[in-house]
Amino acid sequence: MKNFKPILGISLLLVAGLCVIAADHIDAPAVTGGTSDITDFYAFQGENPDNVVFVANVQGLLSPANTANASFDENLMIEFNIDTNGDAVEDLVIQAVPKNKKMFFFGPFAPDQTGTVSTVEPKNFGGSSNVKITPFGSEAIVHTSDLGMKFFAGPRDDPFFFDFAQFTAILSGNAGSFNDPGMDTFAGTNVLSVVVEVPKSMIGGSGSVNTWVETKRKQ
Amino acid sequence: MKFRTIKIAALSLVVAATAYNCSNEKMDNTYEIEGVDSVGNTIKGTYIQEDQMARPAVNTVFVSSGSKDAFNTTVPSNQGAAFQSMFQNNLLALNPGYTRNALGLDAATFTSVLATDVLTLSLDGTTTFFDGTNVLTGRALADDVITVELILIFGGPDALTGMPQNVGLIDDHVDGNDVAFSSSFPYLASPHLQ
Numbered sequence: 001m002k003n004f005k006p007i008l009g010i011s012l013l014l015v016a017g018l019c020v021i022a023a024d025h026i027d028a029p030a031v032t033g034g035t036s037d038i039t040d041f042y043a044f045q046g047e048n049p050d051n052v053v054f055v056a057n058v059q060g061l062l063s064p065a066n067t068a069n070a071s072f073d074e075n076l077m078i079e080f081n082i083d084t085n086g087d088a089v090e091d092l093v094i095q096a097v098p099k100n101k102k103m104f105f106f107g108p109f110a111p112d113q114t115g116t117v118s119t120v121e122p123k124n125f126g127g128s129s130n131v132k133i134t135p136f137g138s139e140a141i142v143h144t145s146d147l148g149m150k151f152f153a154g155p156r157d158d159p160f161f162f163d164f165a166q167f168t169a170i171l172s173g174n175a176g177s178f179n180d181p182g183m184d185t186f187a188g189t190n191v192l193s194v195v196v197e198v199p200k201s202m203i204g205g206s207g208s209v210n211t212w213v214e215t216k217r218k219q
Numbered sequence: 220m221k222f223r224t225i226k227i228a229a230l231s232l233v234v235a236a237t238a239y240n241c242s243n244e245k246m247d248n249t250y251e252i253e254g255v256d257s258v259g260n261t262i263k264g265t266y267i268q269e270d271q272m273a274r275p276a277v278n279t280v281f282v283s284s285g286s287k288d289a290f291n292t293t294v295p296s297n298q299g300a301a302f303q304s305m306f307q308n309n310l311l312a313l314n315p316g317y318t319r320n321a322l323g324l325d326a327a328t329f330t331s332v333l334a335t336d337v338l339t340l341s342l343d344g345t346t347t348f349f350d351g352t353n354v355l356t357g358r359a360l361a362d363d364v365i366t367v368e369l370i371l372i373f374g375g376p377d378a379l380t381g382m383p384q385n386v387g388l389i390d391d392h393v394d395g396n397d398v399a400f401s402s403s404f405p406y407l408a409s410p411h412l413q
Contacts, residue, residue: 023272023275023276023279023364023365024270024272024275024277024278024279027270027272027278027279027287027291028270028278028287028288028291030269030270030288030291031270031288031291034269036270037270038271038272040272040275041272041273041275041358042357042358042359042360043338043340043346043357043358044340044346044347044358044359044360045341045344045345045346045357046404047402052340052342052357053404053406055360055406055407062410064410064411064412064413065413067410067411074262076266076269077266079266083295083337087296088294088295088296088298088335088337089294089295089296097262099258099262100257100258104255104258104262114294115268115294116267116268116292116294117265117266117267117268118265118266118268119263119264119265119266120262120263120264121263122259125255125256128255130254130255136410136412137412140405140409142404142405150404150405152404152405156405156407156408156409156410157396157397157398157407157408157409157410157411159360159396159400159407160275160396161363161365161393161394161395161396161397162365162391162393163391163392163393167391170388176387177386177387177388178387178388178390178391178392179392180390180392181392181393182391182392182393183393184393184396184397186397187397188397188411189411190410190411193405193407195404195405195406195407197404200342203342204342205342206342207341207343208339208340208341208342208343208356209339209340209342210273210337210338210339210340211273211337211338211339211340212271212272212273212336212337213271213272213273214268214270214271215268215270215271216266216267216268216269217266217267217269218262218264218266219264219265219266219267
């Protein structure tokens with residue numbers, strides 16, 4: 001009965017309505033099952049240590065069969081936010097907007113307006129890049145810009161791993177612990193990924209930044 | 220409560236919605252890349268936020284069901300004030316015996332850190348969620364973030380010094396991805412084809 005109390009606590013929380021999946025897959029009613037549902041966000045140093053990499057994944061839990069027909073929503077922007085001075089307000093953004101089988105990228109630039117409203121403006125078109133969205137089944141198409149940024153957009157294996165099924169069993173009171181070995185609930189599933197590599201010198205150079213990703217719908 | 224049934228239903232909805240949302244794209248490698256000038260008029264405009272994310276599983280685990288959409292549209296600089304107490308209540312519901320975690324953080328401090336959902340990224344070296352030495356300097360693809368979070372939620376103050384609490388809950392024993400990552404851009408593995 002060692003685990004009774006935490007499990008009871010978990011069950012109470014479950015009853016309170018925790019009914020969700022994993023990293024950020026299907027995290028909230030307004031986005032679940034839609035094209036704006038972010039599944040994961042990664043930020044790490046690149047193969048070239050002068051660069052960092054941002055990864056945003058959307059539309060998770062795609063079976064291979066469904067991946068062939070999955071596509072980015074042309075009314076949806078994926079926006080990487082970068083706070084360079086520690087106040088949790090973005091100082092720079094990198095915007096990704098799909099159109100005509102290509103992903104267009106703007107930034108990093110300092111937005112006129114921070115927060116939940118963003119704009120795509122012709123004044124930023126001059127510094128834009130784009131990459132053809134890699135079709136399902138094709139080799140990854142990569143574009144490298146004159147400034148040393150790299151871009152990718154298209155289906156990938158979902159890099160997330162978690163024995164969510166057993167976690168669910170624990171939450172529901174049907175199990176008292178994880179199994180060893182566990183089973184990766186996300187094995188064999190795909191996501192739609194946007195990957196951007198950017199020289200550190202373009203986002204502050206040294207120290208630390210705070211980062212997060214947003215999806216925003218065209219009005 | 221048939222949570223598995225709910226999960227399966229949710230998965231079914233996703234599959235259905237995905238199929239519904241998608242157009243039939245042909246695998247066509249022939250068209251040329253054009254600049255933004257050709258599409259600028261159709262993509263310029265105003266965009267309003269629907270989802271956001273930084274650290275993994277934060278909204279999933281710590282935000283109560285009725286507040287998940289609100290969390291996704293609250294700017295990070297306002298999240299602490301709006302959600303810290305909810306995070307603390309849900310942490311203590313998950314683990315009523317929580318005192319401090321392996322980082323030495325009590326419930327108020329730990330949830331204060333979590334509620335402002337940004338991912339710190341070091342520009343000076345190792346980038347990892349946690350590798351035994353570096354804490355929250357980024358999130359690499361191979362980082363076992365769920366086990367780290369389970370340890371911090373359930374493992375107690377001595378989880379990493381040989382005396383973990385709730386030993387059956389602090390590791391899901393899935394330690395890596397099902398396919399290998401690449402060391403080169405775009406780093407993520409090719410999609411499963413079948």
